[in-house]
Amino acid sequence: MRWPDAGPGTVLSLRSTDGARLLVRREWPVLPVDAVVELAAARVPTDARRLSMLAHPRVATHSLQAATLARRACGWARRSTRGRVSTIVRGERDRPVFRSRASIPVDLNLTHGGGVVAVAFDPRGPIGVDVEPSRTPTAALLANTVRPEELPWLDGAFDATDRAFRYARLWTLKEALMKCTGLGLALDPRDLAFRICGRRAELVRSPLRGAWSFETFVVDGRVPCTVCRGRPGQAS
Numbered sequence: 001m002r003w004p005d006a007g008p009g010t011v012l013s014l015r016s017t018d019g020a021r022l023l024v025r026r027e028w029p030v031l032p033v034d035a036v037v038e039l040a041a042a043r044v045p046t047d048a049r050r051l052s053m054l055a056h057p058r059v060a061t062h063s064l065q066a067a068t069l070a071r072r073a074c075g076w077a078r079r080s081t082r083g084r085v086s087t088i089v090r091g092e093r094d095r096p097v098f099r100s101r102a103s104i105p106v107d108l109n110l111t112h113g114g115g116v117v118a119v120a121f122d123p124r125g126p127i128g129v130d131v132e133p134s135r136t137p138t139a140a141l142l143a144n145t146v147r148p149e150e151l152p153w154l155d156g157a158f159d160a161t162d163r164a165f166r167y168a169r170l171w172t173l174k175e176a177l178m179k180c181t182g183l184g185l186a187l188d189p190r191d192l193a194f195r196i197c198g199r200r201a202e203l204v205r206s207p208l209r210g211a212w213s214f215e216t217f218v219v220d221g222r223v224p225c226t227v228c229r230g231r232p233g234q235a236s
Ligand SMILES: CC(C)(COP(=O)(O)OP(=O)(O)OC[C@H]1O[C@@H](n2cnc3c(N)ncnc32)[C@H](O)[C@@H]1OP(=O)(O)O)[C@@H](O)C(=O)NCCC(=O)NCCS
Pocket: 062, 063, 064, 066, 067, 092, 093, 094, 095, 096, 109, 110, 111, 112, 113, 129, 130, 131, 175, 178, 179, 180, 181, 182, 183, 184, 185, 186
């Protein structure tokens, strides 16, 4: 089985700020599940069992691709901790985390969707990353995910395309925070409210203690990708 192209043309974004890194790649073409299993056994054996249980070829392919990016993050972590971190395991609620004997703050997070796969890495504390393709939210989706105080910003969109993009951006802010904490969807998106002004986004309501910062990039000219960096327990 040939390894899918991982050449430089597939890198959509590579950013580095203050030790934290974000690598975004164009997603691989979907592979049959048996090919995913074969490639996983050869390249990411620690993920092979988990990947063999993913029945959907698209999910399995992009989860495999994410696992290869996680290995890159392992290299970054090894360098920033002078070898104290070497592997990634699944922690609480299935969150990928670095395994180490001592308590060290390095963290990674992965996302796949909307044609891209990304890994984010922070040597200093928890990090979450999320991508989301633009979509027009139904009334039910809005009711389940958006707070009333966020609606004026959504409704201030220029047109339907801009509104769909704004919804996707708002969702990536919420999901990047859910992933940074590791709580995932156990955190109700209606308990979170963001104030967005131009490129800046501020968390103005949440049940969490801690200080959180957010940065959103537009990947491939169309897909919002948000990185959340956290310092849990600190006053915001
Ligand atoms: C985290 C979550 C919001 C991600 O949803 P999604 O729409 O699939 O989003 P993304 O593509 O952005 O992210 C998927 C990646 O997030 C990572 N991830 C999984 N669980 C995570 C968690 N609790 N926190 C942070 N990241 C998580 C994984 O790397 C996953 O991809 P992979 O399994 O292919 O490696 C959702 O899966 C969730 O709520 N998970 C928690 C489930 C849970 O509580 N399980 C308990 C029983 S084990």
